[in-house]
Amino acid sequence: MIHKDVLVIGAGPSGLSAAIEAGKAGADTLLVDLNLKAGGQLFKQIHKFFGSSAHHSGTRGYEIGSLLLKQARDAGVEIWLQSTVIGIFPGGKVGIERGLDNGEKDLVTLKAKTIIIATGASENAIRFKGWTTPGVMGAGAAQTMVNVNHVRPGENIVMIGSGNVGLIVSYQLMQAGCNVVALLEAAPKVGGYSVHAAKIRRAGVPIYTSRTIIEALAGEDGSVCGCVTAAVDDHFQPVPGTEETLKCDVITLATGMKPTMDLVKLAGCALKFHGPLGGYVPIHDERLETSVKGVFVAGDSTGVEEANTALDEGKIAGISAAEELGYISHEDADAMRSEIWSRLDSLRLGPFGERRMKEKKAMMEEYSETVKVPAAFQ
Amino acid sequence: MSEALADDMLVCRCEEVTVGDIKKAIRDGARDVVGVKRRTRAGMGLCQGRTCEKLVQQIISKELGVPASETGTSSVRPPVRPVTFGELAKGDVEDD
Numbered sequence: 449m450i451h452k453d454v455l456v457i458g459a460g461p462s463g464l465s466a467a468i469e470a471g472k473a474g475a476d477t478l479l480v481d482l483n484l485k486a487g488g489q490l491f492k493q494i495h496k497f498f499g500s501s502a503h504h505s506g507t508r509g510y511e512i513g514s515l516l517l518k519q520a521r522d523a524g525v526e527i528w529l530q531s532t533v534i535g536i537f538p539g540g541k542v543g544i545e546r547g548l549d550n551g552e553k554d555l556v557t558l559k560a561k562t563i564i565i566a567t568g569a570s571e572n573a574i575r576f577k578g579w580t581t582p583g584v585m586g587a588g589a590a591q592t593m594v595n596v597n598h599v600r601p602g603e604n605i606v607m608i609g610s611g612n613v614g615l616i617v618s619y620q621l622m623q624a625g626c627n628v629v630a631l632l633e634a635a636p637k638v639g640g641y642s643v644h645a646a647k648i649r650r651a652g653v654p655i656y657t658s659r660t661i662i663e664a665l666a667g668e669d670g671s672v673c674g675c676v677t678a679a680v681d682d683h684f685q686p687v688p689g690t691e692e693t694l695k696c697d698v699i700t701l702a703t704g705m706k707p708t709m710d711l712v713k714l715a716g717c718a719l720k721f722h723g724p725l726g727g728y729v730p731i732h733d734e735r736l737e738t739s740v741k742g743v744f745v746a747g748d749s750t751g752v753e754e755a756n757t758a759l760d761e762g763k764i765a766g767i768s769a770a771e772e773l774g775y776i777s778h779e780d781a782d783a784m785r786s787e788i789w790s791r792l793d794s795l796r797l798g799p800f801g802e803r804r805m806k807e808k809k810a811m812m813e814e815y816s817e818t819v820k821v822p823a824a825f826q
Numbered sequence: 827m828s829e830a831l832a833d834d835m836l837v838c839r840c841e842e843v844t845v846g847d848i849k850k851a852i853r854d855g856a857r858d859v860v861g862v863k864r865r866t867r868a869g870m871g872l873c874q875g876r877t878c879e880k881l882v883q884q885i886i887s888k889e890l891g892v893p894a895s896e897t898g899t900s901s902v903r904p905p906v907r908p909v910t911f912g913e914l915a916k917g918d919v920e921d922d
Contacts, residue, residue: 535904555917710906721895
């Protein structure tokens with residue numbers, strides 16, 4: 449069996465920054481990711497990021513990914529790609545299907561003194577008549593197709609949801625040569641930043657608010673050939689008589705995300721429901737430690753937010769894991785964390801950020817009331 | 827989202843479970859995601875509920891008039907991703 453100080457699961461922004469901090473502090477750190485490349489969703493982001501210089505503002509997402517990957521290697525982090533954690537077992541043993549250079553897979557078991565779970569989030573589906581028709585897909589899937597695999601998902605796209613994902617992916621689909629027929633938003637106003645919305649409006653894409661999809665239409669070949677939309681009332685229910693049909697061959701859903709929870713559940717971490725964070729989430733304290741001693745979480749897997757908050761949460765988790773193992777003193781770790789927390793608080797301003805900040809604070813209060821002290825692995 | 831959902835609409839596409847199947851499971855006594863899963867197999871397929879869990883939560887919430895926070899979440903067992911028997915069989919089994 450392989451032994452490690454720190455195992456980081458997931459090499460997105462939070463996992464990478466966690467591994468960098470743990471590695472820099474001197475911990476023997478392994479970073480595992482099931483994809484071909486490290487960087488998680490960063491490698492799909494071809495736009496420049498906002499925020500402060502601490503969060504790489506002005507840099508394109510995939511460049512941030514490359515930068516972090518280099519920093520992780522420099523920090524001595526061992527990285528296994530195409531490697532999937534298939535389970536966390538009693539006593540904290542971890543089963544990993546390890547991808548080998550020759551393309552084969554090998555099953556290994558590993559015991560790490562601390563585990564950082566940074567498994568991100570997955571896209572929400574919504575139900576409407578015909579939602580399982582080929583051609584209906586997550587906006588993230590469409591983004592992977594154009595930005596990573598350089599394949600257009602189709603020619604004529606209808607985007608559902610006007611959060612930043614819906615707005616940015618619409619624009620990127622247009623850059624890839626697709627025609628975005630329309631963007632539908634059930635709420636009365638656009639969800640994402642107006643700078644992103646203005647960009648696609650200027651390009652002539654209509655954004656319909658208070659309107660949603662009620663049916664995907666299938667053509668002779670069984671795949672999407674159009675959709676029926678309808679205006680919605682104050683309770684998001686379709687208003688009869690307002691139906692309109694749009695022609696399209698792809699319907700992309702940008703309707704929110706939920707944390708990927710399988711490994712935190714297997715590890716036995718206490719969960720709580722926090723709607724604004726995406727549903728059930730593992731609760732954590734200010735050190736990002738879960739209810740299980742030595743198991744930390746970071747990024748979207750403990751509440752769906754942005755790449756920059758994930759970067760900072762990853763740092764905190766990496767510092768805390770290194771502190772747990774004695775590589776960083778408690779005083780130093782506290783000082784490092786408080787600097788990052790104050791930055792996180794300033795990131796979590798604005799209408800969306802504040803709601804999440806409130807949920808995060810409530811979650812940490814729940815932790816101190818219900819968990820108090822993390823328990824050893826069962 | 828429309829409340830007037832046809833009973834034949836698929837919810838769990840992996841196991842081909844419909845809105846009607848889930849409503850029936852609730853009439854039969856299911857009170858949370860695990861209860862629905864045990865009665866219908868919703869969430870037991872290839873994706874292990876990654877797509878349908880939230881949809882099942884929404885149906886339970888509406889049918890029983892409870893908030894989504896009371897609809898529970900699915901239990902998990904390893905392997906959490908598909909793995910071949912061949913790999914499992916040759917896997918390393920040494921103890922500590």
